[in-house]
Amino acid sequence: MYHSVRQYQNSQGTRPATVGQLNEILDEYNDEYPEGDFEDWKQFYYEQNDGDEKIEEAADKVYEMVDKMRDAAEQIDRDMLDRWVTDLVLYIHSDVLCSTSPDLRRRKTG
Secondary structure, three states: OHHHHHHOOOOOOOOHHHHOOHHHHHHHHHHHOOOOOHHHHHHHHHHHOOHHHHHHHHHHHHHHHHHHHHHHHHOOOHHHHHHHHHHHHHHHHHHHHHHHOHHHHHHHHO
C-alpha cells in the first residue's frame, strides 16, 4: 500500500516542464499588461505559451495519476488497513519512543 500511494502521489502535471515557469510567465504578463484583468491573463497564457496544448498535457498527466490512485484504492481492504494501523501505532511510534526514552528501550529489548 505504501508504495502504491507514494508512486502516484504526484503526477507532476502542473510542473514548469509541463505548463511553463508560471512565475516568469506572470512577470512577462505584468510587464505587458500592468492593468490587465483575468481575461487578459488567459489570452496571454494561451497565445504566448501554447496554453491549449500545455493545459491538455497537464490534465492528461493528472488524470493518469488519478486513474492509478483509483486502481490502488480498490486494492485496499480491511486486513490491509488493520496492518497499516498496527504498524503506525505500535511499531513506528515505539521506534520514536525508544529513541527518546531509555526506559521504554529497555522494556522493548529486555
